[in-house]
Amino acid sequence: MQSTTPTADDDPRGESILSIRNLQTVFRTDHEHIRAVDGISLSISPGETLGIVGESGSGKSVTARSIMGLVDAPGEVLPESSIVFDGTELTELSADQYQEVRGSGVGMIFQDPLKSLNPVYTVGNQIREALRINRGITGQEATDVAIDLLEDVAIPDPERRLDEYPNEFSGGMRQRAVIAMMLACDPDVLICDEPTTALDVTIQAQIVELLQDIQAERDLAILFITHDMGVIAEISDRVNVMYAGEFVEKAPVEELFANPKHPYTQGLLDAIPGTSVDDERLNTIEGDVPTPNQPATDCRFAPRCPKAFEDCTEVHPTHVSVSDTHDHSTACLLYPEGKSRTERVEHHRSQAPADTQGGAQE
């Protein structure tokens, strides 16, 4: 049976460690409210990797920061949002309680490994700090555990490396050290915000492999954010495609690459260099991601969409399931397939009010 609720695929097995409902993060400036994340829902189970992919400015990093509780003024996570980690509603926590969750509960790896290590302290110092705060390990024991962790992330000669400063590490080594530092916190969920973007391709592959090994070892849930379709294909189990603060398509990774449904996803896949060798020019999606400063009353991709029709500018699409065999949904007026355009538009129109009123219908 085809389900059309917006959250149908968010918790397929009911065992998620992190589950997000209707997350809305807005940035208030003097003249507008930018809805950087506009009502997204997702969930991750232990041992699973969920990829979020999208262009720059689509709201991927803000999603990560919202989960971490690191959205600074003038940004704000709206009260209708729900982020449940291991049975705890994070959005209701005080600053002190949130601090307890960070590290030992949810860890995060940032894009630039040089900038994410403090330049004036040794790598060992920063790993030991994570150990002391999250696991109460101090002294010689902390040093020993830190050496083990560096070994785990395949840094050679870890004992000596512990006393070195971040600037003495190469780019790939630094990202390994950051991963070791986050593992020192022993988190259940690891958010990786473009962790491979600043690295060259061979190092990227090594880091992705390392993350997969660690995940298998520790049953870690990983939220992997990137704009690189190749990396997404490599690491993810499921993929959410993000556009202008919303998820436009959610699917298991093979299904997404085999049967992309949303025109935006199709555009992203077409834009990978090398997919069509005969073309003289690279395929692109014309235009830029719009700044979502109004509640969505249309499809935000419509101005750039090659398949847009007039209703696309008037009706906000909701998620519809597009596969009988897979957990695959997309938010586009072209679906559900097999119905007439009027029927489809009517379907989305009838769903729309529920979606804008919060979306958490269960």
Add this chain to the structure above:
Amino acid sequence: MNRPLYIAKRLLLGVPVLLFGLTLTFLILYLGPIDPVLAILGKDATPTAARNLEISLGIRYPNGSLVPLWVQYKNFLVNMVTFDFGTSWAIARDQPVAAMIVGRLPATIWLGFWSVLVALFVGIPVGLYAGLNSNSWSDYAASFGGIVWRAMPNFWLAVMLSGLLTAGGVLDGYGDFLIKTDVVGTSNALQHLFSGIDPFAGVPVLEFFWIPVPNLGPMAEAFKWILPAALVLGSSSMGNEVRIGRTAVLESLRSEYVDTAKAKGVSPRRIIVKHIGRNAVIPLLPVIMGEFYLLIGGSVLVEKVFSINGIGNLFIRAAFNSDIPVMMSLVFIFILMQILFNLLQDVLYTYIDPRITLSDTTE
């Protein structure tokens, strides 16, 4: 490259700088329109007296011929490098210059010490506070205050402040407030301070609930006396520290390592003290080190206005009275200090910022 070797190398490189500075000073003083004989004896001196004076000053041989400039230059260099500062020509005839400097050193160091401390303990905390609370009203107040402090020139501020505190100014009561001190002039508070090293001796010990406590009276007196002058002397550094401290904190606050530390679950307090604090000190170091020049060199104007009998005052009197040995000795000491402070700053950098190493580019 190891540290002692680096320091040795830098000291060696300081020698040409020192020589250049001394040569320049020598040329300016000896080739300039300064006539020490005229300055000392006045216009009505007899030729015989002038000649005798010239001989005793070492610019004329006893046989009557003038000492060539290069011989004077050589003598001057040898004297300076061997720390033989000679005797004063004009201010205090035949008194050893070294003794004159040492005698005035306490006042200048006391002034410099407090001007650095006041600036440090006010400027840096205010700057850090402003950075941590950026774009709040307290930040605007602190930043604006920093600019104003920075902008007020010493000579103006010194005159205004001494006027306010004395001679019927608004704050005329300052001298009698709590402890009686002079505001302008060299207080004997300093002599009290330096004569009684034993805090329990000399001045009456205060008894606080029958428990004898060290009498902080002389200290408080000396502090209160120097405070206005120290505020003026430290004003521009204080303003700088507010501005640079604020910027440094803001920059560090927005950096990714702070986000990473938060993601590790580090407490906000610890993030400020450990992760932001040390990074914010790096751009502040040159400002703080720059202040230490005040200890010796920067106080000429302030000492003059507040009539403090220190090195700065000595220097200006030497300049007005053509007392070449005093001027030369002071310039020599200033150059030496400058070289040493620069070296100290570079070495300190390597302790604060591990990204900076002592490898030199010539290798």
